[in-house]
Each structure stands twice: as structure tokens, then as C-alpha cells.
Amino acid sequence: MTVTQPSSVPDAAPLHEPAHQVSPRAVRYWALQGFLGAVVVWGVLFAVYWFVPDGVQRWLGPVFVAILVYTVVEQALEPIIRYRRTRWEVTGERVFAQTGWLSRDQRIAPLSRVQTVDTERGPLMRIFRLANVTVTTASAAGPIRLTCLDTDVADRVTAELARVTGQTRGDAT
Amino acid sequence: MTALPPPTGEPLAPADPGTPPPPPGVGGAQDWQRLSPRMLLVHPVRAIRSMIVPLVLVVFGVTRGDGNSFWFWAAPVFAVLAVLFGVLAWFFTRYRFTQEQLQLRTGVLSRKVVTAPLDRIRSVDLESTPIHRVLGLTKAKVGTGVDDSQIELDGLTRDQASSLRVYLLQRSSAAEVDETEEPGAAGGSEDAARTGGPRRGEDTELARIDWGWLRYAPFSLSSLVVVAGAVGVLGQFGDDLPLDETEVAQDAWGWVAAQALLVLVAGATVVVVLGWVVVSTASYVLNWWNLSLVREAGGKIRTTRGLLTTRSQTIEEAKIRGVRMTEQFLLRFVRGAELTALATGVGSDGTTRLLPPAPRRVVQEVGHALLEEDGPLTMTLTGHGPRARRRIHVSGQWGTLFLAGLAAVPTWWLDVGWFATWPWWVPLAVLVGVGLLNAVVAENAWRNLGHALTDRHLVVQTGAVIRTREVLERGGVIGWVVHQGLFQRRLGLADLTATTAAGAERVVAPNIPLGMALDLADAATPGMLEGWRA
Structure with a gap:
């Protein structure tokens, strides 16, 4: 029942980042995607501001300006940071992906446990010739997404993963 | 009225465990079988039961005078239609066994065929409601280890069901011996040794209701x-x-x-x-009522229980990847706990309740017997240290701030209606009251939080109000997710998730110091992080 606290918790280095970066075109894709999202937000903000009574406008104004500034800053920073932090690697027997721009999400699964490999291209992604590769295991908690790969790379990775996982026996649970 | 057959079952097991033929009464190798015609009596009862509320409403409506004669006549018509539909559904529902598969055809208008490979069947649940029991019928649910969906055969006779259970699980365990599981990085060979191994002797009872x-x-x-x-x-x-x-x-x-x-x-x-x-x-x-938890010969775990509706669940032991011990705060006062199995392919969240609220000591003993390892449920765990405590307390107080803010806006800035009567100190009271409550909860969560690793199992304990200790077989860990939120990164903490196919499909150790997390993952699944450790 008992839990003992450790006497000291030394700082530890995080895992090495996976070897490969995503396609450089991903920066423009994320920027465009973020911009489209921001336009919707701005539209809603202006519409709300237009319709609320004057008394409310006085204190709602600064709040909205703060939100505006935040979205602008986010537009400027997010794609670049995200590009630097999104990485992936497939070794002989394991797949490792890192995502997140403020948070960090590192996912590892052995290829022997992989069940399906999907490739997906949204309409916006096709403009930039990008594709997501999703690797699923028998656990709903562990899908690994290699986001925004160059389509050629994505095809190669998918083919390679399919080849390796095809050799696995058993039901991979 | 007899209960389900005793756990030992009929000696239908053939001498040679190669590929036993389907037992008589379950269905010939190629013939499509209907479910028992006695189901035709069950459908009207069900139809009437589902119509009972509308019927009562209609009768009341009529007696109150403003009755609508349309509904007075419509209700019986709907009931008859429901019965007819039940009969049609029975007529069009058939199942059969081929050499490799169990197949079930259903559907009146849109036909559907569901199949399960016999070698992949991991669990067979039998359930009899009181109506079923009067008619000597049983509903069988067959689960394969991979999908969450189960094949339902509603309306087997009791003998058919019990021989079906024995046959299906025998088939799959026979297959399991031939085909050693994948030698994945996480030690799948260990399972094969366990299932195909020596456990072919007697049934042993692990627990009985007291x-x-x-x-x-x-x-x-x-x-x-x-x-x-x-x-x-x-x-x-x-x-x-x-x-x-x-x-x-x-x-x-x-x-x-x-x-x-x-x-x-x-x-x-x-x-x-x-x-x-x-x-x-x-x-x-x-x-x-009559709970009994039995380890059957050949590595299967069977629970039988129930007073009116009897249930029998059989799971292949290799598919039980661990257990979860749950202690609600009320149960903690009286040293009680509950036990649940984490398994793959048993439907409903992959969990099967093994013990009702029972003495913690019993839960620990039964759990250990099931895990075949002493310690995971009693051992002292390693806590997550002072920074985890800080993080848990701080993140717990966001809710307090939000609620206080919610109270502050109407109290201080809205002078309309009921809000005008709120005194100025309401937000402060909310801040202090909710803050104290959250602090107590957070402190409790931190005290309960811990992890450990045994020779064969990963142990994680979480929860403030409901304390849960999850024990997951190391071979059942598929992969790892190390998640660090913005605040966690600054404190060197992470949420470590072991992904698995069993139970809720994940075991999460929240707010664990990063070094501990990586050491734990590395030790639990040797080689998985190789080359990426700094």
C-alpha cells in the first residue's frame, strides 16, 4: 500500500531526438493551415465585438486585442518551432516519432507489434505534396503518426513498414 | 432449475489436442445451424417487456378520458410486429463451423456475416437471464483476442453452450501450442512457455464467494x-x-x-x-451469488456467478495481461478492494471483474495467484518525488482559479437580479473552500502515486479518491509514449504511457521524473529505447 518517496531525483537527459526531420514544405503547410484557422477566429471576434453593447465593448476590447496578438505571435512562431521539433525515425525493428511544439510527445513501438500502416493526404497537404503515415498497434493508445513527410518518402516508408510487418506472425497483441 | 454446468464441464476433450472435431450438438463441420427454436418464446416476452412503458402510458391516457384511440390500437400492433420481427430474425440467423472459422449470418433485410478464426478465439462468455434459464437456454459471446467486437449466439441450449465453450477454447489453445507467438522485442516467447507449458493437470479454485x-x-x-x-x-x-x-x-x-x-x-x-x-x-x-473463480486445466480462467442471471466467463490465461486493484475511498476505510482482470478481446473495455468488493488481503492473494507472482499488489512502490508533488498541486488549483473567476464576474461586475444580493466576499470564499478541497485531493493523489517493476510485471498506482493499482505483464507492453507538457518540461517530469492491447489499452504513470520514466521503460522492455538514451 505504501509509497516511499525517492531520496533524490537527479535531472536526466531526454531521449535523443529521432534522426529525420519532416519535409521543409511542412513549414508553409502549417503556416497556411494556422492562418486559415486564425482567419476564422478573427472573424468570430470581430462579429462578436460588433454586436455586443457599448458597455461590454469597453472591457471586451482589450481581451480581444490580447487574443489577436496571441494568434499573430503564434502564427509567426509555431510553424518554425514545430518544424524543428517534429522528427521521426524507423530503424530495423522499431519506429520512433516526436511531435508537439510547446509540449513534447515521443512515441516508440516495435515493428513486430505493428498492425496497420496508413497513408493519408488531405486536400491542403496535396498542394504541398505532403503525406501523413500512421502506424497503429493493437493498442488504441499507441498510434504513431509520422506527419508531413514528402510524398515520395511517405511511400517508401509505407512500403518498407508493410514489408517488415508482413513477416510478423501471431496477432501482435 | 439447475445452474450452469460445473466448471469441470463434460469430458468432451478429445485425447489428441491436435485439431479436435466439433462436438455433437454444436454443429456439423459444414452445416448451417439455427439457434434453438425455444428462442421463439423469448422474443414475445422481450417485446412485451420493451412495450410495457408505452402500454402503461396508453392505458393511463385512455382511462383519463382524453384517450387517443389510435394509440390504444397501435400499441398492440407494434407489439405483434416486434414479435414477428423477432421470429424473422431467428429464422434468418444461422451459424456454422468450418475447419478454420466460426461463421454467423444475421439480418432480415441487410444480411451480415461475421466470422472468427477458431484459432484466435480467446474468450467465451455464457450468460442466462431468468427467461433463458426457464427455457434451458444460454447466450454465448465469443471474443477474439484482436477485436473488441464479440460474436453473439443468443439461444443455444445449455448443453450446446457448454460443449461449445470447451470446444472453442480447446481449439485455440491447441493452435497456440503449435504456433509460438512472435518473438517480439518485449518477450512474447514467455507467453508461449506459459500456455503451452505444463498446466494440463487439475482445475484449481482461486476464489469462492464468502x-x-x-x-x-x-x-x-x-x-x-x-x-x-x-x-x-x-x-x-x-x-x-x-x-x-x-x-x-x-x-x-x-x-x-x-x-x-x-x-x-x-x-x-x-x-x-x-x-x-x-x-x-x-x-x-x-x-x-455463487461466485467461483477457477483456473482450468489448459490455462484458462473461468468465473461463474449470478443469482437470477447467471454468467460464466472463460478467458484464455495468456490473454490476461494483468490485473487492476481498485480501492474507493469508502472501501479504503474498511480495508476493502475490488479486483479486475486486464485482458485482450473480452469486450467492454477489456476488463472482466473477478472479485466483488472484498477484503484487501483476499484481493491481493487472489491477484497474486492469478499473476503467478507474489508482490505486485502488496509491494512498496517508488514515489515520484517533490517536483511531482508541486506539479500535481499547481495543476489541481487551475480549477480553483477558474471557479473563483466564475464567481467573481457576477459578484463584482454584474449588478442585476439575483447576483446583486451576493456579498463581495463570495469569490474569496470559493477560492479558499475549493482551494482547500483541491489541495487535499492533490496531496492524496501524490501520496498514492507510485510505480515499481517486478521480474514479470509493471506496477503503477494512481488516484486520489479512487486508488487503483494496475499490474501489467511486461510482455504485454507494446510500446511507450513519453509526453511532456510545457510545465512538465520545465520540471523535468513526464507522463509515461505503456501502450498495451489489454484492458483500457494503456497504463499511465503521470508526472514521473523523466529519468525514472526512461529507466523504467528501459528496464521493463529491454532494448526498446536502445540507441536513443542519452
Whole structure:
């Protein structure tokens, strides 16, 4: 029942980042995607501001300006940071992906446990010739997404993963 | 009225465990079989039961005079249609066994065929409601280890069902021996050794209901919900009670009315508590009557239980990847706990309840017997240290700030209606009250939080109000997710998730120092992080 606290918790280095970066075109894709999202937000903000009574406008104004500034800053920073932090690697027997721009999400699964490999291209992604590769295991908690790969790379990775996982026996649970 | 066959079952097991033929009564190798025609009696009963509420409403509507004769006639027509549909569904539902598969065809208008490879069948559940039992029928649910969906054969005779159970699980375990599981990085060969191994002897009983455990029934929170619901329904009649009198009573009657109110509140409390005890005890008896948990020859775990509706669940032991011990805060006071199995392919969240609220000591013993390892449920765990404590406390207080802010806006800036009567200190009171509550919860969560690793299992304990200890077989860990939020990164903490196919498909150790997390993952699944450790 008992839990003992450790006497000291030394700082530890995080895992090495996976070897490969995503396609450089991903920066423009994320920027465009973020911009489209921001336009919707701005539209809603202006519409709300237009319709609320004057008394409310006085204190709602600064709040909205703060939100505006935040979205602008986010537009400027997010794609670049995200590009630097999104990485992936497939070794002989394991797949490792890192995502997140403020948070960090590192996912590892052995290829022997992989069940399906999907490739997906949204309409916006096709403009930039990008594709997501999703690797699923028998656990709903562990899908690994290699986001925004160059389509050629994505095809190669998918083919390679399919080849390796095809050799696995058993039901991979 | 006899119960389900005893756990030992009929000696239908053929001598050679190669590929046993389907037993008689279950279905020939190629023939499509219908479910028992006795199901035709079950459907009308079900139809009537589902129509009972509308029927009662219609009858009441008619007797009150404004009755609508359309509904008076429509209800029986709908009932007849429902019965007809049930008969058609029975007529078009067929199943058969091929050499490799169990196939089930259903559907009146849109036909559907569901198949399960016989070698992949991991669990067989038998369930008989009272109607089923009167007619000697059983509903069988067959689960494969991979999907969550189960194949339902509703309406086998009792003998068919029990031979089906023995046959299906024998087939799959025979297959399991031939085909050693994948030698994945996480040690799948270990399972093969366990299932194909020497356990071919006697059945052993791991647990049996002890009516002394009944004293734990009132401490289970699930029945509180039922009673609260019932009180809520009764509350609908509250308008008829003379409670409004208290507001107008400024004179001598006021005192009397206030006393009456006190008595009423006290009475209601007593009723709720008594109702809770009665309902929880009754549901405990109904659900867990005759519980027996048996390890059968050939590596299967079987539970049988139930007073009116009897249930029997059989899971291949290799598919039980661990257990979960749950202690609600009320149960903690009386040293009680519950036990659940984490398995793959058993439907409903991949969990199977093994023990009702029972003494913690019993839960630990049974759990250890099931895990075949001593320690995971009793051992001292490693806590997550002071920074985890800070993180848990801080993240717990965001809710406090939000609620206080929510209270502050109407109190200080809105002078309309009811809000105008709020005194200025309301937000502060919310801040202090909710803050204290959250601090207590957070402190509890931190004290319960811990992890450990044994030779064969990963152990993680979490929870403040409901403390859960999850024990997951190391071979059942598929992969790892190390998640660090912005604040966690600054404190060097992470949420470590072991992904698995069993149970809720994940075991999460929240707010664990990053170094500990990586050491734990590395030790639990050697080689998985190789080359990426700094």
C-alpha cells in the first residue's frame, strides 16, 4: 500500500531526438493551415465585438486585442518551432516519432507489434505534396503518426513498414 | 432449475489436442445451424417487456378520458410486429463451423456475416437471464483476442453452450501450442512457455464467494447512484409537501414548520442511507451469488456467478495481461478492494471483474495467484518525488482559479437580479473552500502515486479518491509514449504511457521524473529505447 518517496531525483537527459526531420514544405503547410484557422477566429471576434453593447465593448476590447496578438505571435512562431521539433525515425525493428511544439510527445513501438500502416493526404497537404503515415498497434493508445513527410518518402516508408510487418506472425497483441 | 454446468464441464476433450472435431450438438463441420427454436418464446416476452412503458402510458391516457384511440390500437400492433420481427430474425440467423472459422449470418433485410478464426478465439462468455434459464437456454459471446467486437449466439441450449465453450477454447489453445507467438522485442516467447507449458493437470479454485464479504457491499459507490436516482424521482413529488409554508411563517407557526423541516431532512437522510444499504446488498447478492473463480486445466480462467442471471466467463490465461486493484475511498476505510482482470478481446473495455468488493488481503492473494507472482499488489512502490508533488498541486488549483473567476464576474461586475444580493466576499470564499478541497485531493493523489517493476510485471498506482493499482505483464507492453507538457518540461517530469492491447489499452504513470520514466521503460522492455538514451 505504501509509497516511499525517492531520496533524490537527479535531472536526466531526454531521449535523443529521432534522426529525420519532416519535409521543409511542412513549414508553409502549417503556416497556411494556422492562418486559415486564425482567419476564422478573427472573424468570430470581430462579429462578436460588433454586436455586443457599448458597455461590454469597453472591457471586451482589450481581451480581444490580447487574443489577436496571441494568434499573430503564434502564427509567426509555431510553424518554425514545430518544424524543428517534429522528427521521426524507423530503424530495423522499431519506429520512433516526436511531435508537439510547446509540449513534447515521443512515441516508440516495435515493428513486430505493428498492425496497420496508413497513408493519408488531405486536400491542403496535396498542394504541398505532403503525406501523413500512421502506424497503429493493437493498442488504441499507441498510434504513431509520422506527419508531413514528402510524398515520395511517405511511400517508401509505407512500403518498407508493410514489408517488415508482413513477416510478423501471431496477432501482435 | 439447475445452474450452469460445473466448471469441470463434460469430458468432451478429445485425447489428441491436435485439431479436435466439433462436438455433437454444436454443429456439423459444414452445416448451417439455427439457434434453438425455444428462442421463439423469448422474443414475445422481450417485446412485451420493451412495450410495457408505452402500454402503461396508453392505458393511463385512455382511462383519463382524453384517450387517443389510435394509440390504444397501435400499441398492440407494434407489439405483434416486434414479435414477428423477432421470429424473422431467428429464422434468418444461422451459424456454422468450418475447419478454420466460426461463421454467423444475421439480418432480415441487410444480411451480415461475421466470422472468427477458431484459432484466435480467446474468450467465451455464457450468460442466462431468468427467461433463458426457464427455457434451458444460454447466450454465448465469443471474443477474439484482436477485436473488441464479440460474436453473439443468443439461444443455444445449455448443453450446446457448454460443449461449445470447451470446444472453442480447446481449439485455440491447441493452435497456440503449435504456433509460438512472435518473438517480439518485449518477450512474447514467455507467453508461449506459459500456455503451452505444463498446466494440463487439475482445475484449481482461486476464489469462492464468502458471505462475510457482504459487509463491504454498502461501501461500494455504484449503488449510491441508484439510490440517489430513486430519491430524485421521489423528489418530483416534493411539490406536494408543505415546504413552502416555511417562507410565509413569520409567526409562532414558523418555529413549528422549521422543526418539521428538520425532521423531514433527517428522515430523508435516514431513508437514503437505509435504501443505499438495502440496494447495495441486494445487488451484491444478485451479481455475485455463487461466485467461483477457477483456473482450468489448459490455462484458462473461468468465473461463474449470478443469482437470477447467471454468467460464466472463460478467458484464455495468456490473454490476461494483468490485473487492476481498485480501492474507493469508502472501501479504503474498511480495508476493502475490488479486483479486475486486464485482458485482450473480452469486450467492454477489456476488463472482466473477478472479485466483488472484498477484503484487501483476499484481493491481493487472489491477484497474486492469478499473476503467478507474489508482490505486485502488496509491494512498496517508488514515489515520484517533490517536483511531482508541486506539479500535481499547481495543476489541481487551475480549477480553483477558474471557479473563483466564475464567481467573481457576477459578484463584482454584474449588478442585476439575483447576483446583486451576493456579498463581495463570495469569490474569496470559493477560492479558499475549493482551494482547500483541491489541495487535499492533490496531496492524496501524490501520496498514492507510485510505480515499481517486478521480474514479470509493471506496477503503477494512481488516484486520489479512487486508488487503483494496475499490474501489467511486461510482455504485454507494446510500446511507450513519453509526453511532456510545457510545465512538465520545465520540471523535468513526464507522463509515461505503456501502450498495451489489454484492458483500457494503456497504463499511465503521470508526472514521473523523466529519468525514472526512461529507466523504467528501459528496464521493463529491454532494448526498446536502445540507441536513443542519452
